[in-house]
Each structure stands twice: as C-alpha cells, then as structure tokens.
Amino acid sequence: MHSRFSTLLWLEELNAERELQEFTIRGALLRKGASYLHLEVVGLAEGRPNLNIGDKVSLKKLQSDGLEMEYIGYVVEINGEDVGLRVNSGFHSSYLGEPLDVEFSLNRLTMRRCHQALELTKHFHEILFPTRVVPQTPQWTEPWMDESPTTESGNESSASVDMKSKATQTKAAVGKQTAKPLPIKGQFFNTDLNPRQREAVKRILEGECRPVPYVLFGPPGTGKTITIIEAILQVYHFLPSSRVLVCTPSNSAADLICIRLHYSGFLHAASLARVNASCREKEAIPEVLQPYSRAGEDLRHAAFHRIVVSTCSSAAMFYNVGLQVGHFTHMFLDEAGQATEPESLIPISLISEMDGQIVLAGDPCQLGPIVKSKQAAAFGLGVSLLERLMANPLYAKHDWGYNPKLVTKLIYNYRSHEALLALPSKLFYMGELCFKAQRDIVDSLCQWKGLPKKGFPLLFHGVRGEEMRECSNPSWFNPTEAVQVMMYCSELATKLYNPVPLSDIGVIAPYRKQCEKIRLLLSKRGLSDIKVGSVEEFQGQEFLVIVLSTVRSGKLAEVADAQNSLGFLDNPKRFNVAVTRSKALLIVVGDPHILIRNPCFRALLQYCLNNGAYKGCDPPQ
Incomplete structure (x- = not known):
C-alpha cells in the first residue's frame, strides 16, 4: 500500500505541475488594488488551473537590458476568476500596469501530509485491509x-x-440554539x-x-x-x-x-x-x-x-x-x-x-x-x-x-418526492430507498402547469441546441438550453399562486461558461439570487427545484467530455448527485440524441417517456 500510494501521489503531483505550466499566462495585465495586485485567470472556476489561498505565483518581467526580473506573489483572495496577489510592497507601488509573464507554482502541503500519513500507517494493516473481525x-x-x-x-x-x-432530517434543520435537559444513559x-x-x-x-x-x-x-x-x-x-x-x-x-x-x-x-x-x-x-x-x-x-x-x-x-x-x-x-x-x-x-x-x-x-x-x-x-x-x-x-x-x-x-427517488434508488441503491419526506413540501409543485403529467414532478425537455466555445476558452455553452433554463426559472419564480422563492431553485450545469450565460440571463430577469453551479458545488445540498442543463449537443460531445473529465456523460456518480438534489421538482434540459448514449441518461429518458414526462424535440427512436 505504502509504495503504491506513494507512487500514485507522485504521479498526481507531476501531473499537477505539468498542468500548471500549461496555464502560464504570457503578457498578463494586472490590475492594481489598494492592497493587492489582481489577476484575471480564465477557467479558474472549473479548476483550470486549480489555485488555493497561499499558493505561490511567479511574475516575470523582461528588463531593457535583456535580463529577466522575477517577483514572487502569493494568492490571498479568489473571487470567481479574479485572483488577489500579495507582492513585495516596493514592487506593488512601482507597478504601472506593464505586461508580465505569470507562472503558477504547486502548493505541495497536502501532498506532503499524505506521504507522511502513509509512513505513519505502515503498521495499520488490520485496519486498512481487514480479513476478520x-x-x-x-x-x-x-x-x-x-x-x-x-x-x-x-x-x-x-x-x-x-x-x-421537518424537524430533524433536512439540511435546513439548523436553527436557534437552546439549552436542553440532558437525556439519561440509554436515551437518544x-x-x-x-x-x-x-x-x-x-x-x-x-x-x-x-x-x-x-x-x-x-x-x-x-x-x-x-x-x-x-x-x-x-x-x-x-x-x-x-x-x-x-x-x-x-x-x-x-x-x-x-x-x-x-x-x-x-x-x-x-x-x-x-x-x-x-x-x-x-x-x-x-x-x-x-x-x-x-x-x-x-x-x-x-x-x-x-x-x-x-x-x-x-x-x-x-x-x-x-x-x-x-x-x-x-x-x-x-x-x-x-x-x-x-x-x-x-x-x-x-x-x-x-x-x-x-x-x-x-x-x-x-x-x-x-x-x-x-x-x-x-x-x-x-x-x-x-x-x-x-x-x-x-x-x-x-x-x-x-x-x-x-x-x-x-x-x-427525507428529501425527495417518490417519483424523483425511484430511478436513483433502482440504479444505485438496489431499490431499497424508502420515501419518508414531508408530503406537503414534496407535493407542492405536483400541479404546476409546466408539467406534462400532473402529479409526476419530473420533466425531461428535449432540446436540439448547438454547443459553442468562445475563442480559445475550453468551456462549452449552449445558448438554446440557457434560454430554456431561464424561462423555466422565471415561470416558477413569478407564478401567481405560491411563487417559488429564488433561494429554493438551483441550476446545475457542467461547464463554467454555461453557468455564466445562465447567470447573465437570470440577472436580466431579476433572478440573480438563484444558485447556478457545477454538480460538485451542489453535492451535499438540497433545493425545492433543480433545473439541469446538460449542454452537450453534437457528435464530438462524448469524446471531449472523456478527455476533459468534465460534464455528466462519463460519470454515473455525477449523474447520481445531480438528480438527487431536488425535493419537489426536477427539470432536465438536454439533447436526448446525445444523452441516450449514456446508460444513466438513457434510463432517465426511458423513465420520463414511460410516465408521460417528456416534452420538446422528437425523442430518439
């Protein structure tokens, strides 16, 4: 175990170093703030590159005499794609906005701690590889x-x-602290x-x-x-x-x-x-x-x-x-x-x-x-x-x-409507999950006018959109899907009877650029309080409504996803997280002709077709 994981950690570290080198920015123009220099890093929100507070950044500047000056900065703030760098005060005050080459350095702290833990647990074989109890x-x-x-x-x-x-089993069950009498031994x-x-x-x-x-x-x-x-x-x-x-x-x-x-x-x-x-x-x-x-x-x-x-x-x-x-x-x-x-x-x-x-x-x-x-x-x-x-x-x-x-x-x-629970239970949990959620919450959108089948709060909206990229940005977006997502959010948030609070709606999309486009559309409708993010950002959370945009629509979709380790199409675990966040309504917007190639989405599409919960473009035969 020790030699195996030690080697794998080095492989991961070498990959991380090589990846960081690929994200070197030539001729970057930094913005001068009161305390820090600010650098825009495109792709940061998707972990390309993966930066953390405390990471070291090299700022290189070619002098008139041909020599290269190198200044060291440290990441102190990360806001979206804006990175705040703390640098030497003399350099900060003298910087006039000239272009710099930016190179990122790997923070090895967690890796070093992992190597140390491997050394310390060499004799833990009965714990890590138990053969008997x-x-x-x-x-x-x-x-x-x-x-x-x-x-x-x-x-x-x-x-x-x-x-x-309502009282104990949901994420929202965090409230006012109260001093309570302690139970006696044997009581809960x-x-x-x-x-x-x-x-x-x-x-x-x-x-x-x-x-x-x-x-x-x-x-x-x-x-x-x-x-x-x-x-x-x-x-x-x-x-x-x-x-x-x-x-x-x-x-x-x-x-x-x-x-x-x-x-x-x-x-x-x-x-x-x-x-x-x-x-x-x-x-x-x-x-x-x-x-x-x-x-x-x-x-x-x-x-x-x-x-x-x-x-x-x-x-x-x-x-x-x-x-x-x-x-x-x-x-x-x-x-x-x-x-x-x-x-x-x-x-x-x-x-x-x-x-x-x-x-x-x-x-x-x-x-x-x-x-x-x-x-x-x-x-x-x-x-x-x-x-x-x-x-x-x-x-x-x-x-x-x-x-x-x-x-x-x-x-x-204790979270989801039984219609939303049935498929993930069957696909991932041997059909063992039992519905125990609060009925008035999970039934609250069963009669929503946008549902093809009332009483069944699941909707697959088929869209033959077009996936796009901007310039050299590696992130995909799909304008047709983004508009459809915005329309559903708007419809739910502004309905006359019991509109859905913005904080109860979540939008999941696998690409930062798609999240960006959706946020822009929502803000124009006054809906900017709706959370929009990747599936990783939603793990462990729950929302009354989840709208899922799958983005990919084209022959190269699956190949590109496998190469970038992004999107839903190559990862059943990501699919499982995405479809189990909602309590009362799940809306999936995507191209069924692409999604049908994936076993999980094929099962979801079939489930929706069988239950009359499909609308949009003609489904694949």
Whole structure:
C-alpha cells in the first residue's frame, strides 16, 4: 500500500505541475488594488488551473537590458476568476500596469501530509485491509430505552413522519440554539431518529469491532449527518474518557458539522474546537463558529478539547505538536467518499491501531475524490478508502444483508418526492430507498402547469441546441438550453399562486461558461439570487427545484467530455448527485440524441417517456 500510494501521489503531483505550466499566462495585465495586485485567470472556476489561498505565483518581467526580473506573489483572495496577489510592497507601488509573464507554482502541503500519513500507517494493516473481525469488549453495555414506537416496517402515521422530516432530517434543520435537559444513559438526544439511524448510533457507541472501521452508508437525503451528530453527542456525554476527532475533506462540510453541534444545545462551548488552516481567511469562517475557531488556533490547547473538528489535511498539524498516537479515541470521517485514501489516512494515523474507533460516513455511489492524473486514477487514487472497504468481503452486501457490526445502510429518504427517488434508488441503491419526506413540501409543485403529467414532478425537455466555445476558452455553452433554463426559472419564480422563492431553485450545469450565460440571463430577469453551479458545488445540498442543463449537443460531445473529465456523460456518480438534489421538482434540459448514449441518461429518458414526462424535440427512436 505504502509504495503504491506513494507512487500514485507522485504521479498526481507531476501531473499537477505539468498542468500548471500549461496555464502560464504570457503578457498578463494586472490590475492594481489598494492592497493587492489582481489577476484575471480564465477557467479558474472549473479548476483550470486549480489555485488555493497561499499558493505561490511567479511574475516575470523582461528588463531593457535583456535580463529577466522575477517577483514572487502569493494568492490571498479568489473571487470567481479574479485572483488577489500579495507582492513585495516596493514592487506593488512601482507597478504601472506593464505586461508580465505569470507562472503558477504547486502548493505541495497536502501532498506532503499524505506521504507522511502513509509512513505513519505502515503498521495499520488490520485496519486498512481487514480479513476478520475480532470482537472487543464493548465500550457501552447499558440498556437502551427506545422511546419512539417507530418500527422498521414503517407502521407510522404519516403525521409523525412529516413531523420528523421537518424537524430533524433536512439540511435546513439548523436553527436557534437552546439549552436542553440532558437525556439519561440509554436515551437518544434526538428522539426522532429512525430505526436504522438508531442502530448505527448503538453500534458506534459499543465499538465492538474497533479498530476495524465502521461504515455508515448514507445515500442522498437519508439523514447521515443527523446520525453522526447523535453519535458524537452520545460518545461525548456517555464515554467520559473519550476524545473525538471529526474530519471532512472540505471546510464547508466541517463547518456544517460544527454548526449542527453548536445548535444541538447539548454541548458546553468549551468542549468544541474548530481547527482551521492558517491560510483560511477569517471572513470565510461562519460567524457562529468564530469562538470555536479561536479555541482551535493554539493547536496544543485545541487537542485537549473533547471534540475537535477539522479538514483531513489540517489534522496533520497535530503531528507538529507531538501528540501521542491514540490521543483521540474516536475518529469520525464524514463525506469519506470524497477523500483520497492517503488523505483519509491523515486523521486515521492519529488513532490507536489497537483500540481506536474509526467511523467512515458517506456514500460510495456519489462523487469521489478529484484526481487529475489519468495514470493515478487508473491505478486507484480516485477510489476512496470508503469505496475500497465496501468492496471488501467483510463489508460487502450478502443475501442476508450487510454485517450489522460493520455497516449500517440508511434507507429512509427525507428529501425527495417518490417519483424523483425511484430511478436513483433502482440504479444505485438496489431499490431499497424508502420515501419518508414531508408530503406537503414534496407535493407542492405536483400541479404546476409546466408539467406534462400532473402529479409526476419530473420533466425531461428535449432540446436540439448547438454547443459553442468562445475563442480559445475550453468551456462549452449552449445558448438554446440557457434560454430554456431561464424561462423555466422565471415561470416558477413569478407564478401567481405560491411563487417559488429564488433561494429554493438551483441550476446545475457542467461547464463554467454555461453557468455564466445562465447567470447573465437570470440577472436580466431579476433572478440573480438563484444558485447556478457545477454538480460538485451542489453535492451535499438540497433545493425545492433543480433545473439541469446538460449542454452537450453534437457528435464530438462524448469524446471531449472523456478527455476533459468534465460534464455528466462519463460519470454515473455525477449523474447520481445531480438528480438527487431536488425535493419537489426536477427539470432536465438536454439533447436526448446525445444523452441516450449514456446508460444513466438513457434510463432517465426511458423513465420520463414511460410516465408521460417528456416534452420538446422528437425523442430518439
């Protein structure tokens, strides 16, 4: 494992360096600001190039004597395609707008941390490649007092289901903090958890199979984060010697965990620390998390909080303060499917390989880690630890189901209308997802006049548009589709009876240029508050309405997508994320004659045709 992943990391790094060299800008004209020089980088929003705060940039200028002067700048701001560079004050004041050659440098910090984690986990073979489960003495032996009459068979009244989905199971369930009486041992903090969620919490608390990782398999809208919050609270309150490290691949996911813990009302403020990377701007940290972030600034002090939240990469900072392995007793890795395996090993290396408890929460059927090197991806760097373990016989599904000591699969979906749930459930989740969403929300657009079939809130609008590019810009756009998307958004947002709030509409498009064109059209209609972005920007989020523009329309569409690793056509996981974000209405705008070549879109097209939910151009025969 060590030599394999070490090689793959070098391949990814070499690819990243080569890619950055290709994005060298000749004769760039920088804009002078009060504090920084500002550089426009076309394609930045699509990760071409991929820049982060703190990255080094070389600015080269040819002198009159033929010598080349090189100045070093550092990325301090990124706003869309505008990059703010901090440079030497003398150079900043003397710069008069002359053209410069701009070369980007690779920030190796996360890569170095991954290499270090590989070294530290060389002896973790029983954790990373488990072949058997040796039961340990449970950490929890108290009886459970399940207060809710909820049963797996689903014999609940619809009123109780509605109440639960509204109160506890959606992304919007973040509200005012209240001080609440603590439950006694054996009771749940959140009494509205369903049977699968309760089962997961019990297994995590018992920790019977530690140090072998426990997997919480959470398909879209099934309340995975709610379950993790409950498990963290149980461990914190009822395993008094525990110290919990919670990690995610991204800052936004780590912030969400922190906010949920804050608003649970069951934590003392001094128990939680949010550790941020030193390059993270204070303004980027949500205001409610500022006190916890201050607590996380002194790493040695932060490490002795009972609950520490950080990104996977930032967890490596604990190596620098000399923490003993096993300092943290529990490690929760949320959104585990989005981290490369070496990235996952950074926090895992802080856990005792003898007695530590590792919980991996995520969905191997949604978007995995972003890997740019085709060679590294081909040899497995794009496969997360979660996905690899789920293919291990110990974690795989058998005729009788999953081993309950190692895997709990959540199946109750609290997000989407059953018509929107049926296809992804069949394609990705063995048809096991059960509809439990709040009826008045998911039915709210079933009678919308734009639906070909009332009561079936799904629409495939076939458009034979034309894909285009502007000059040398590699990003595609489709004007016909952009106009159609704008018309649907306008129709929904301005309808006479119960117009849809702009914040409840999301538009997904696979190309930055298409997003740009759609935003422009929406702003002209006064609809600029509608979120428009790539599918990656929507993972983990939910909207009442999702409008999906697939853009590609032409013979070369599939070839180009495969080459650029963009778009929907080559990635079933991207398709799965895109079609599972909506609660009450999904509109797909695209060329059916191109999309039919892809198995997932072919299934969607057939599903819509079978249910009378297709309109637009003649469908393919």
